[in-house]
Amino acid sequence: MMLEQWLQQILEGYTESELTDAYQQLSHRYRQPNYKPGFQNEVEVKAYAAARMPATVAAVVRTLKELPHTFSPTTVLDLGAGTGAASLGVLQHFSSIKSLTLVEQDGRALACAKELIQFLKEDIQLKFTQQNLCDYADDKPIDLAILSYVLNELPSAEQQEIIEKLMANQSRYILILMPGTPVCFQQLLILRKIAIEVGYFVAAPCPHQQACPMATASTDWCHFKARLPRTRTHRLFKEATLNFEDEKFCYLLLSKDAISTNAARIVKNPLHRSGHSLFDVCDNGELKRIIIGRKHKSLYKKAVKLSWGDIF
Secondary structure (H helix, E strand, O other): OHHHHHHHHHHOOOOHHHHHHHHHHHHHHHOOOOOOOOOOOHHHHHHHHHHHHHHHHHHHHHHHOOOOOOOOOOEEEEEOOOOOHHHHHHHHHOOOOOEEEEEOOOHHHHHHHHHHHHHHOOOOEEEEEOOOOOOOOOOOOOOEEEEEOOHHHOOHHHHHHHHHHHHHOOOOEEEEEEEOOHHHHHHHHHHHHHHHHOOOEEEEOOOOOOOOOOOOOOOOOOOEEEEEEOOHHHHHHHOOOOOEEEEEEEEEEEEOOOOOOOOOEEOOOOEEEOOEEEEEEEEOOEEEEEEEEHHHOHHHHHHOOOOOOOEO
């Protein structure tokens, strides 16, 4: 509700046609092969915020649930903060944050993020830095560094440079989100390999530190979804009729400390049949299909409540 109220506030003074035209122009540029990230005017920033932030916040909050329940970060770094979606998700999820730094090279987007965070009136130390991500440097260890839907817009060498800096600074957790496409999955595989080689651990989504069993699959790739309701304004931008949206995303959660787990991860939508359910899981570096029938009673009752992306 907090985000919805703020979006209504920043959209005041613009007509629906102005906002939808601006978003369509931005979307058109994004699809071009020579696309360069950035906003050309204020209305594009506001239109982007209204169209994309609800889904981004939903994906961020979904992935933050993979952090240990005992984890209470005090310092958070939001790299490629954009209009502030990831920071909003972090502030909604954690009450322990004392210091939040947002780094974004686009001045218009950063101003929008600043307006949002100040709208929240959180009593924390805030820092807003307009800078290229590769140029940003901070030798202080961070409890949680988050890169939400930004690394996929950078060349592979720059992606690696940024992640290596964060690991060199001994960031406790590093959370990376990207669109749920095969290309982004392959990019995360490269970063995953680099992180393991330098001594970091994969906390999620992988329930293991072995080679990804989907790495060489021809049709499958590791991605997940977050379902969120659509407001009237949201439907207007997306030219959609459904009152909900499924945001598809890939992610990688890295930990400085060793991870211990014997669990499996559900990597596709469960298939529920008459009398039994089928779960495709990643377990100890292998893809498996597990069938749970009604005869399993208590296990079946628990299993039918599980969703794509959950720990099995």
